[in-house]
Amino acid sequence: MDENIIIDIKRLSFGYPGKPELLDKFELRVKKGERLGIIGPNGCGKTTVFYLIMGLLKALHGTINILGRERSRENDFIEVRANIGFLFQDSDNQLFCPSIEEEIAFGPLNFGYKGHQVKDMIKEVLNTVGLDGYEKRIPYTLSGGEKRRLALATILVMKPKILLLDEPENGLDEDAVDKFVEILQEPGLSYIIISQNRDFLKRTTNTLYTIKQGRAIMAK
Amino acid sequence: MIYNDFTSGDSFIHRFDPRIKILIALFFSIITALSNKIPAILSFFVLAIILVLISKLKFKILFSRLTIVNIFILFIWFILPFSYPGKIVFHIGSLQASREGLINALEITLKYNAIILCNIALLSTNPIFQLTHAIRHLGAPDKFVHLFFLIHRYAFVIFDEYKCIRDALRARGFRPKTNFFTYRTYAYLVANLLLKSYERSEQVHRAMICRGFTGKYWVLEHFALKWRDIFVAITIFTAITTLAIIQWMKIL
Numbered sequence: 001m002d003e004n005i006i007i008d009i010k011r012l013s014f015g016y017p018g019k020p021e022l023l024d025k026f027e028l029r030v031k032k033g034e035r036l037g038i039i040g041p042n043g044c045g046k047t048t049v050f051y052l053i054m055g056l057l058k059a060l061h062g063t064i065n066i067l068g069r070e071r072s073r074e075n076d077f078i079e080v081r082a083n084i085g086f087l088f089q090d091s092d093n094q095l096f097c098p099s100i101e102e103e104i105a106f107g108p109l110n111f112g113y114k115g116h117q118v119k120d121m122i123k124e125v126l127n128t129v130g131l132d133g134y135e136k137r138i139p140y141t142l143s144g145g146e147k148r149r150l151a152l153a154t155i156l157v158m159k160p161k162i163l164l165l166d167e168p169e170n171g172l173d174e175d176a177v178d179k180f181v182e183i184l185q186e187p188g189l190s191y192i193i194i195s196q197n198r199d200f201l202k203r204t205t206n207t208l209y210t211i212k213q214g215r216a217i218m219a220k
Numbered sequence: 221m222i223y224n225d226f227t228s229g230d231s232f233i234h235r236f237d238p239r240i241k242i243l244i245a246l247f248f249s250i251i252t253a254l255s256n257k258i259p260a261i262l263s264f265f266v267l268a269i270i271l272v273l274i275s276k277l278k279f280k281i282l283f284s285r286l287t288i289v290n291i292f293i294l295f296i297w298f299i300l301p302f303s304y305p306g307k308i309v310f311h312i313g314s315l316q317a318s319r320e321g322l323i324n325a326l327e328i329t330l331k332y333n334a335i336i337l338c339n340i341a342l343l344s345t346n347p348i349f350q351l352t353h354a355i356r357h358l359g360a361p362d363k364f365v366h367l368f369f370l371i372h373r374y375a376f377v378i379f380d381e382y383k384c385i386r387d388a389l390r391a392r393g394f395r396p397k398t399n400f401f402t403y404r405t406y407a408y409l410v411a412n413l414l415l416k417s418y419e420r421s422e423q424v425h426r427a428m429i430c431r432g433f434t435g436k437y438w439v440l441e442h443f444a445l446k447w448r449d450i451f452v453a454i455t456i457f458t459a460i461t462t463l464a465i466i467q468w469m470k471i472l
Binding site for chain 1 (some may be wrong): 377431
């Protein structure tokens with residue numbers, strides 16, 4: 001098996017109860033260093049793909065291989081979550097801690113890092129997202145753009161192998177989007193971005209897919 | 221809404237260890253609530269005022285808070301003196317006010333205000349996250365700690381959602397009146413908020429799971445108890461205990 005493959009989804013089917021199947025024999029393969037975009041109309045299953053990768057939803061059929069292993073049970077996904085950073089569409093859902101340093105520390109502490117290690121990690125990641133010196137600030141008092149960058153910091157701190165970004169530019173002004181794009185230029189990052197914004201995807205990704213009739217196809 | 225009006229000061233009480241503040245506030249509240257002698261209750265009231273003075277709170281905001289909570293107490297003054305049997309002091313028409321009833325109403329007023337003042341002086345002088353940490357350090361169950369903090373955290377978000385729906389209603393010409401349509405609209409608004417809150421709670425939970433959450437809330441920084449904290453704690457605890465002993469040994 002190619003060690004560079006991070007995510008390999010094969011013949012995956014999924015549908016919400018009482019509704020027609022949203023994904024039908026869906027296939028997607030993402031390699032290390034890839035910067036992939038998924039574009040598509042509302043309700044075509046873009047966010048659902050992310051939920052399935054993170055183990056937040058269970059597939060009806062098909063296989064999800066992540067980091068060389070098939071993942072199907074809850075326990076399989078614990079390792080996945082330590083290695084894949086998921087940025088939610090609404091940062092308010094992701095930011096719930098009382099201070100920024102605790103917000104960033106939440107993941108590393110859950111995965112067993114010690115306090116002094118975490119402090120260094122916080123400093124480094126705040127520098128990456130341009131929020132130096134914000135350690136003691138309260139997350140919900142930040143602006144929309146700052147919240148989004150903080151949410152990104154909370155997942156970057158885990159040094160994930162790949163990022164799943166769900167409409168990261170949504171609701172941000174031009175400046176905030178520019179700053180976000182700048183962070184994504186960092187070498188060595190691999191990610192999948194879901195977005196409705198073709199221009200944003202052009203700036204940030206090098207392969208573009210769309211979901212049609214439950215399947216991922218290369219977009220023009 | 222919950223605003224942090226008193227957290228920004230720099231008094232001695234602001235710097236005091238929040239864990240001890242919670243314990244003192246709890247002890248003070250229980251002993252004051254159980255007290256039944258006016259001189260003792262008055263002493264607790266004075267003690268609470270001293271704590272307020274030391275914490276240098278903004279009086280204007282403090283009075284407005286006290287006024288709101290004392291509206292409930294006002295009802296007690298309307299009912300208790302006239303419904304309690306005892307020596308009649310005065311009467312309004314056929315309603316007779318008893319001495320015991322008046323004393324009882326006074327006791328409740330003093331107790332209530334003493335407890336509120338003490339809690340404002342001690343607890344509202346800390347940001348909510350320090351209190352969250354403090355109750356976590358005091359060994360409160362994780363679920364309780366989460367409820368305590370998340371309610372505060374998402375009250376703001378849900379309040380914003382409420383404002384958003386309210387503005388949308390206004391923009392579509394809605395004017396509240398005393399009629400069925402208004403009641404139904406408000407019912408829809410509340411139902412909408414409940415559904416949105418439920419959806420949001422699911423999303424927050426998912427976001428927590430994605431960052432390795434398994435039900436345990438880890439703390440990054442720990443509080444350091446200073447000798448000064450211990451000294452002040454012993455002094456206040458001794459004062460409260462002494463007052464309690466004096467009244468219950470029937471010295472007062």
